Amino acid sequence: MKRTLSIVFGVLFLFSVVAGSGAWLVFDMLTTPHSDVDTEKLFEIRPGDGLRAVTRRLETANLIPWAPALEGYARWRGYAGVLQAGRYLLSPAMTPVEMIATIVSGDAVFDELTITIPEGWSANDIELYLEAQGLFTKEQFQEAVVMGARYRDFPFLADLADDTILDGYLFPDTYRIFADSTPEGIVLRMLGRFAERTDAALLAEIRSQERSLHEVLTLASIVQHESANDAEMPVVAGVFWNRLQIGMRLESDATVNYVLGTSKRQPTFADTEVQHPYNTYENEGLPPGPIGNPGLPAIRAAVYPAEHDYLFFLHKPTREIVLSRTFREHLDSKARYLD
Numbered sequence: 246m247k248r249t250l251s252i253v254f255g256v257l258f259l260f261s262v263v264a265g266s267g268a269w270l271v272f273d274m275l276t277t278p279h280s281d282v283d284t285e286k287l288f289e290i291r292p293g294d295g296l297r298a299v300t301r302r303l304e305t306a307n308l309i310p311w312a313p314a315l316e317g318y319a320r321w322r323g324y325a326g327v328l329q330a331g332r333y334l335l336s337p338a339m340t341p342v343e344m345i346a347t348i349v350s351g352d353a354v355f356d357e358l359t360i361t362i363p364e365g366w367s368a369n370d371i372e373l374y375l376e377a378q379g380l381f382t383k384e385q386f387q388e389a390v391v392m393g394a395r396y397r398d399f400p401f402l403a404d405l406a407d408d409t410i411l412d413g414y415l416f417p418d419t420y421r422i423f424a425d426s427t428p429e430g431i432v433l434r435m436l437g438r439f440a441e442r443t444d445a446a447l448l449a450e451i452r453s454q455e456r457s458l459h460e461v462l463t464l465a466s467i468v469q470h471e472s473a474n475d476a477e478m479p480v481v482a483g484v485f486w487n488r489l490q491i492g493m494r495l496e497s498d499a500t501v502n503y504v505l506g507t508s509k510r511q512p513t514f515a516d517t518e519v520q521h522p523y524n525t526y527e528n529e530g531l532p533p534g535p536i537g538n539p540g541l542p543a544i545r546a547a548v549y550p551a552e553h554d555y556l557f558f559l560h561k562p563t564r565e566i567v568l569s570r571t572f573r574e575h576l577d578s579k580a581r582y583l584d
Contacts, residue, residue: 271314279310280337287358287379287424290348292330296320299328299348306379308337308344315341324349332424334358357421362435364417364540365469367503368410371538381428389428390415399436401443401458413462413535414439442541450548459534465547466535467525470499473564478546480566484558486550493556495525503536511583559583 286306290299296319300312309315319325324345331353335344360378362371372386392409396402402414411432416439422431451461464485471485472478485495501512504521517526522533539547555568557575561582569575 271317274310274314275318275341278338278340279308283336283338284377285334285336286377287332288335289332289379290328290330294328294330296325296328303335303341303344308335308339309341315345318342319345329353358424359419359421360431361419362415362417362538364543365466365537366417367537368412368415371415375428375431380426386428386431389432395429396432396436399440401440401448402436404457404459409534411436413459413466413538415538416442417538417540443544447545447548454548460531461544461547462535462539463531463533465539465543466537467495467497467499467532468546469537469539469543470502471497472543472546473560473566475542477566478542479549479551480553480555480568481558482543482546482550483553484555484568487554487556489530492529494527494529495531497525500525500532500536 286308288303288306288308297312297316300309300316300319303309303315304312318341322345327349329348329351331351333347333353335347339347358378358380360375360380362374366374368387368390372383372390375381375386376383390411392402392405392411393407396411402411405411405414415432415435418435418438420431420434420438422434448458451458464482467485468478468482472481485497487493488495496517498509498512500523501516501519502508504519504523505512505516507516509516517524520527522528523536525532553568555570557569557572557578559567559569559575559578559582561567567578567582569578
């Protein structure tokens with residue numbers, strides 16, 4: 246009998262320890278931010294959304310670590326029937342308890358949001374960013390960045406064929422937008438900003454050079470990715486311009502990365518052999534269009550490239566540029582600074 250009681254008490258003790266440990270883990274999960282990255286996302290509660298669906302979507306959005314824990318807490322607090330529909334700015338740096346309290350309070354966003362599009366981002370990069378912010382799905386923005394009649398009021402797009410992706414023309418900047426903005430509305434804002442920043446004098450200079458805006462933006466998008474800073478952009482543009490003038494392939498690593506969806510500092514030999522219209526190791530001249538959306542310094546560099554006789558360049562690990570006139574000089578520089 247004593248042995249049986251000992252076993253029973255032992256089992257009960259272990260159970261209480263496990264239960265207590267589990268309760269502590271759940272408590273810690275609910276009161277600890279899922280991440281220290283304080284990036285706000287727009288999270289929508291639709292009319293009729295239930296607690297379980299909301300907590301599952303919070304987990305899918307990587308805002309909380311485990312939906313059942315928050316669901317159980319919210320049911321215990323009596324929140325299941327008082328969720329407020331609306332759009333909320335939530336961050337993984339908030340605790341799950343803080344998030345559900347925000348939703349229950351009805352502290353929804355009705356005003357403006359801030360989005361920042363860095364120089365060089367492609368339409369695909371922007372789509373992923375806006376989706377991560379909870380604004381739209383990637384597919385919704387993909388549909389909006391295709392040239393069509395809705396954008397024909399912008400004169401600088403006059404020569405762009407329908408169904409062309411608007412890469413190059415989506416001006417990178419910080420925008421204040423309404424929480425209920427549409428994908429098309431944001432594209433219109435970015436095109437409007439492009440029109441503001443590319444003044445008449447710049448466009449006139451492009452025409453005087455008998456170049457098209459599309460060609461300039463294509464070169465600028467490559468310069469944007471190949472330059473370590475704004476100051477060297479005219480020099481880099483000058484290298485590519487010199488190559489274009491003599492019919493030499495641009496051999497831009499940035500175009501290879503664009504084709505492969507990578508970000509390598511030095512693509513492999515096999516990478517440079519991939520067959521694709523945008524691979525400037527395999528094709529002469531400029532690629533069919535921009536590989537991203539350049540900022541104004543890169544655009545101006547493409548319009549006013551520096552005058553020099555260099556045909557090659559590389560960057561040291563310190564990001565300092567090294568220019569060469571001949572392939573032999575370039576190979577020597579690679580051996581000295583990169584190999």
